[in-house]
Amino acid sequence: MLASLRFNGAQAAAELAAQVSLSRSKIGQELGRLQELGFVERAGKAASQGGRRSGLVQLSRRLRFVGVDIGATSLDVGVTDGLLELVAHTSEPIDIKDGPDAILGRAVEVIDKLRAEGHLPALNGVGVGVPGPVSFRDGFTVSPPIMPGWDRYPVREHFTQQLDCPVQLDNDVNLMALGEMYCGLARSVPDFLFVKIGTGIGCGIVTGNRVLRGSNGSAGDIGHIAVHDTGPVCGCGRTGCLEAWFSGASLSRDATALARGGESPGLHELLGDRDALTAHDVGIAMRHGDPQALGLVRDGGRRLGRVLAGLVNFANPAMIVVGGGVAGLGHPLLAEVRSELYRRSTPLATSTLPIALSELGEHAGVVGAAALISDQVFGAGPTP
Amino acid sequence: MLASLRFNGAQAAAELAAQVSLSRSKIGQELGRLQELGFVERAGKAASQGGRRSGLVQLSRRLRFVGVDIGATSLDVGVTDGLLELVAHTSEPIDIKDGPDAILGRAVEVIDKLRAEGHLPALNGVGVGVPGPVSFRDGFTVSPPIMPGWDRYPVREHFTQQLDCPVQLDNDVNLMALGEMYCGLARSVPDFLFVKIGTGIGCGIVTGNRVLRGSNGSAGDIGHIAVHDTGPVCGCGRTGCLEAWFSGASLSRDATALARGGESPGLHELLGDRDALTAHDVGIAMRHGDPQALGLVRDGGRRLGRVLAGLVNFANPAMIVVGGGVAGLGHPLLAEVRSELYRRSTPLATSTLPIALSELGEHAGVVGAAALISDQVFGAGPTP
Incomplete structure (x- = not known):
């Protein structure tokens, strides 16, 4: 009943009763109980429909x-x-x-x-x-x-x-x-993946409107999927993991190395006398046309796209939402992810698959x- | 109620009534209806528990x-x-x-x-x-x-x-x-993957005791996950797909080429004047100690294991069951899959993950x- 009020806003008691299959007398009792608990409150009268105008109820405005x-x-x-x-x-x-x-x-x-x-x-x-x-x-x-x-x-x-x-x-x-x-892009989508690119990379899996957590809570741990046989050593101790190649942490590492090595004057200038560059700095340099910064983002997008292509074949989601701090790199990143995904997944799984930035952001x-x-x-x- | 009779076998009406939350009178009506439809039948008396012995009901033995x-x-x-x-x-x-x-x-x-x-x-x-x-x-x-x-x-x-x-x-x-x-190894496991290796490769995904079909029915299509940038051309038209590298069809193709090329006397002899070898032939040659046949199975198992490692990180299943005709290759295949999986997945996801052959087989x-x-x-x- 409370979930219905959250979803539909203020409603007449009779409407609510019909929705949750309670009798007229039971709904009164139940609403009384919820009002005492501070969960619901009265909200004026409904528009008249010929008969007696019935009182509306809504979620309490004090709920937090x-x-x-x-x-x-x-x-x-x-x-x-x-x-x-x-x-x-x-x-x-x-x-x-x-x-x-x-x-x-x-x-x-x-x-x-x-x-x-x-x-x-x-x-x-x-x-x-x-x-x-x-x-x-x-x-x-x-x-x-x-x-x-x-x-x-x-x-x-x-x-x-x-x-x-x-x-x-x-x-x-x-x-x-x-x-x-509940509140963003995927409101009407029962099956989707939420890919977070932050310091590391993780994935939230929603199937049939439920979050899939796996047998011991580690489902969605895609940052440690191997994209190459070798590569930078990952925080988990292995090599080849996606997030050791591409994540906020690896962008920071690679951009700082490029700045110090003098390959990118733009990144070098951004670094100044700081210890390290951030993924945010890479975005700034990229938007100023720095080819090395753009290269980092494109390489990362391609590797992420390769992993997602496999997951799309496997789980056949209806949408992919990309969020987390590094998602701020925006279009060049998504373009590369899309290109790799459409190239490597089966057409049936990708023909109507939107890949979009998180609406709720931070x-x-x-x-x-x-x-x-x-x-x-x-x-x-x-x-x- | 019928599902309960399937799961629990013959039961007294009173027990059934309690399980499905029906009153004593309603259960009688419902059982009468199901008996007329030919779904249930009487099955003698329950052992006495002091009072009147109640009649047992069971699924009709004529159901097919x-x-x-x-x-x-x-x-x-x-x-x-x-x-x-x-x-x-x-x-x-x-x-x-x-x-x-x-x-x-x-x-x-x-x-x-x-x-x-x-x-x-x-x-x-x-x-x-x-x-x-x-x-x-x-x-x-x-x-x-x-x-x-x-x-x-x-x-x-x-x-x-x-x-x-x-x-x-x-x-x-x-x-x-x-x-x-329902009837095999995964009876008590709510989250598992069923990997079929036949002519192609596919995967059934069970989460929370439900089959995950995806947004348009193509979930589990893992045969077309790319394992390399290049490789034999797949039936889907792309290159690098898992099943173009390893499946019943690709084993047949590779073993036949080895037999014709003379690299494997064992496979050559098995081929005789037939057009092509089968995955079954590869198993026979392998069990006779043919190193080329064993090499094909090991390479295939490693590639399958690599794909499964990613899916295990993603979905965190409690078990992997391997079936289909090529599963008959048995231990050498599973050993290679396990080795790759344990090496490439996170320990949290694999520490208690059994990988077993299908109990129901064909x-x-x-x-x-x-x-x-x-x-x-x-x-x-x-x-x-």
């Missing part, structure tokens, strides 16, 4: 969900209302390697600050995303390669104890997919995290 | 489902009872290129023959598998690359008209996966086809 998106190098916290509209958002740099005590402590501080600023008249639930595999049932991370100190740390419990509200934990890319499914993670916990609190929705 | 497994070069027809136990099975060579009229006509003849032999006291439904993409909803094949003349041919309607019973059509590999899920397709239509007739089960 918090999405916490913990990345390798950033902490984003967003507040949404019951309709998953973002009402506040903060972002700050972190280093995931500082460990769970420091990072989770900071996340709670940010939430407290948002509360002090009046953004949280209520706190109905918190969704949390982390950049590694998660045991969804247990609410902790499992062997996260880039998160030393986080293995099996009880993240969900930490928030539950500190904030005294329902909490759910998931992998950050799954949450970005969920955000795009907000996808926090909105998806709010959607996750909102589904649990509302006892409905396609996930988990 | 037919599974038709149309391959590129073979037509298999199986008959199962209501419990999906195989009670009859026939297999004969065909050429899928003869087109739908010839092949489907022959399938109906075979079913008529099985009926004449007394194997079909009833015909409660027919499941049909074809070696190409299928529009599951429409009951026809879609752009099947190796099936000229079959595009959008109304296969389901053909059988419905000829046999006057419920019919469902699916891709053959999806059906093999379904067979293994029966997987017909049993899966029977399971598909049985689920529809019983109005239950995890598929579709």
